[in-house]
Amino acid sequence: MSVVPLVEDKLYALSNAYAVDGRVSWHPPGARGVAPMTVYLFRAEQEDLLVDTGLSVHREQVLADLSELGAGDQGRDFSLVTLRSGEFDSICNLAPIARTIPLSHVYSFHPDGIFWGDMHPAEPFDPSQGDSLGTPERSNVATASEIVLRGSAARQIRVLKPELRLLYTNWLYDEATRTLLTSDSFTWVIRPEGAAADRDWRVSAEHDRTTVEDIREHLLQTRFWWIADADLFDVRAQLESIFDSLAIDRIAPSFGCILEGREVVEHHVQMLDAVLAEQGRKTPLRPADAGAQRA
Amino acid sequence: MIERPPQFNASRLPREVAPGLFWLGECLVLPYKDLVLHSSTSVYLLKGEDAALLVDCAFPSDRPSLYAQLDSILADGPELRYLFLSHQEVPHAGAVGHLLDRYPNAIAIGDIRDYHLYFPDLAERFEQRRPGDVIDLGGTSFELVEPVVEDLLTTSWGIGTPQNALFSVDGVSFGHMHEAGHCGMTASELPELDITQMGSYVIHFALPWMGRVDTAPYVTALERLIREREIEVVLSTHGLPITDLAETMPKIYEGMRHAHEFIA
Numbered sequence: 001m002s003v004v005p006l007v008e009d010k011l012y013a014l015s016n017a018y019a020v021d022g023r024v025s026w027h028p029p030g031a032r033g034v035a036p037m038t039v040y041l042f043r044a045e046q047e048d049l050l051v052d053t054g055l056s057v058h059r060e061q062v063l064a065d066l067s068e069l070g071a072g073d074q075g076r077d078f079s080l081v082t083l084r085s086g087e088f089d090s091i092c093n094l095a096p097i098a099r100t101i102p103l104s105h106v107y108s109f110h111p112d113g114i115f116w117g118d119m120h121p122a123e124p125f126d127p128s129q130g131d132s133l134g135t136p137e138r139s140n141v142a143t144a145s146e147i148v149l150r151g152s153a154a155r156q157i158r159v160l161k162p163e164l165r166l167l168y169t170n171w172l173y174d175e176a177t178r179t180l181l182t183s184d185s186f187t188w189v190i191r192p193e194g195a196a197a198d199r200d201w202r203v204s205a206e207h208d209r210t211t212v213e214d215i216r217e218h219l220l221q222t223r224f225w226w227i228a229d230a231d232l233f234d235v236r237a238q239l240e241s242i243f244d245s246l247a248i249d250r251i252a253p254s255f256g257c258i259l260e261g262r263e264v265v266e267h268h269v270q271m272l273d274a275v276l277a278e279q280g281r282k283t284p285l286r287p288a289d290a291g292a293q294r295a
Numbered sequence: 296m297i298e299r300p301p302q303f304n305a306s307r308l309p310r311e312v313a314p315g316l317f318w319l320g321e322c323l324v325l326p327y328k329d330l331v332l333h334s335s336t337s338v339y340l341l342k343g344e345d346a347a348l349l350v351d352c353a354f355p356s357d358r359p360s361l362y363a364q365l366d367s368i369l370a371d372g373p374e375l376r377y378l379f380l381s382h383q384e385v386p387h388a389g390a391v392g393h394l395l396d397r398y399p400n401a402i403a404i405g406d407i408r409d410y411h412l413y414f415p416d417l418a419e420r421f422e423q424r425r426p427g428d429v430i431d432l433g434g435t436s437f438e439l440v441e442p443v444v445e446d447l448l449t450t451s452w453g454i455g456t457p458q459n460a461l462f463s464v465d466g467v468s469f470g471h472m473h474e475a476g477h478c479g480m481t482a483s484e485l486p487e488l489d490i491t492q493m494g495s496y497v498i499h500f501a502l503p504w505m506g507r508v509d510t511a512p513y514v515t516a517l518e519r520l521i522r523e524r525e526i527e528v529v530l531s532t533h534g535l536p537i538t539d540l541a542e543t544m545p546k547i548y549e550g551m552r553h554a555h556e557f558i559a
Contacts (some may be wrong), residue, residue: 023408025447087385088385092413112324117357122416168501226508229508230507259346285508
């Protein structure tokens with residue numbers, strides 16, 4: 001059982017552990033321990049929205065967790081959004097999930113995105129054999145500003161386009177649970193080797209030991225090496241705007257621990273900004289007003 | 296049942312762009328503002344006397360046309376033995392599982408971190424290779440080289456010999472226009488294509504970090520690599536093949552120098 005209700009009946013985390021052993025490129029080469037890959041399930045009255053699909057090695061557990069949660073049951077639609085549609089951890093289990101629970105709607109970077117999940121040779125998607133991934137409606141998340149979940153009171157999930165990104169990436173914000181899903185950002189908290197795999201992966205203020213040095217090492221040795229001497233003025237301005245304007249009690253990344261509680265959120269945002277301020281250019285590469293506009 | 300949109304450039308591909316070096320793949324349609332752009336999703340085949348090597352593995356959904364293209368080139372051998380993975384992104388490695396299944400004697404090579412989590416049943420067929428490693432195909436070789444521009448820290452580029460071909464992955468990429476008949480053409484065959492502008496779209500979609508850094512050192516490094524390795528053809532995943540370097544590369548460098556104007 002790897003399901004943790006972050007907010008009962010509204011948002012669930014389906015976290016499964018993998019070893020941080022030098023063979024995973026989204027952690028620094030020298031990092032050791034265990035970390036979760038998490039897919040999230042938003043639940044509304046008439047619709048479940050799954051965020052990403054997890055790793056292939058976790059396939060059976062993800063399917064079991066979705067079954068246990070009754071995803072798509074009781075007349076609810078079952079939809080999927082992929083936050084980094086061109087990367088494997090967003091799509092590894094797309095086809096197995098779609099074959100198990102009919103998809104109503106798929107939001108991805110490209111209309112063809114659902115077919116990118118057809119990556120497993122043991123069970124190829126073969127229309128000529130009558131195979132089907134269902135008939136979901138498809139939307140381009142790159143041009144969306146929100147995803148509206150069906151219910152008597154529509155639930156709006158805001159789609160954000162983060163300036164802090166390596167490849168094409170979206171973040172999501174859910175006002176109902178005050179949760180920001182940040183995909184490959186805020187992913188630096190892991191646990192020591194030997195930590196139980198099926199535990200709650202939330203980090204509270206009481207147990208948080210993360211330092212600025214941890215965050216600097218993580219960014220520079222993984223997906224954000226390029227921040228060194230980069231123009232980050234609008235990156236910092238956008239982060240400030242997001243965290244000033246939205247009520248955020250929880251940062252929910254795709255991998256690494258979930259940052260739980262306002263105090264932890266504010267601390268990690270401050271530490272991230274400190275690293276960006278330290279690493280970024282001291283004068284803009286682009287006209288300063290362009291950065292201000294994007295903020 | 297949902298259906299894929301039509302495929303686009305299969306009629307012109309595969310093409311032999313240098314002796315023993317073939318261009319395969321399809322186009323990806325990218326709506327951008329009021330334009331409908333095409334971005335190639337190219338893979339390249341190096342054919343030696345003893346073995347063949349595929350540079351990148353395309354989207355999973357491209358494999359019907361990819362299989363047909365491979366069959367037409369490899370009908371008389373040699374065997375496809377190597378699948379070079381430039382980095383862990385679906386347009387570059389998405390079909391690797393299917394290709395390993397179709398070619399049971401092939402192995403996937405490159406920086407193989409992460410793949411054990413994506414393809415656990417095939418993990419033993421991924422083998423680590425690093426820049427500097429050379430794959431001998433018999434009269435033809437493929438060398439992994441450090442990238443000038445990377446998508447991920449795991450990215451490798453490659454050089455094919457004797458063609459003196461640089462496989463630049465997402466670097467040196469640029470879009471093209473389907474309606475103008477650009478699909479499947481080389482850059483030198485399309486003098487009207489605004490390569491500098493079309494390069495900006497790829498930077499916007501695929502390499503936004505380049506818009507945040509001083510790109511002059513990257514231009515210098517690319518010029519040096521091309522000069523020192525006597526490169527004669529530049530083959531990217533998302534651009535059209537560049538066979539006239541003196542004419543086309545200055546446009547590429549110009550686009551790189553202005554990358555900070557492109558991200559939005």
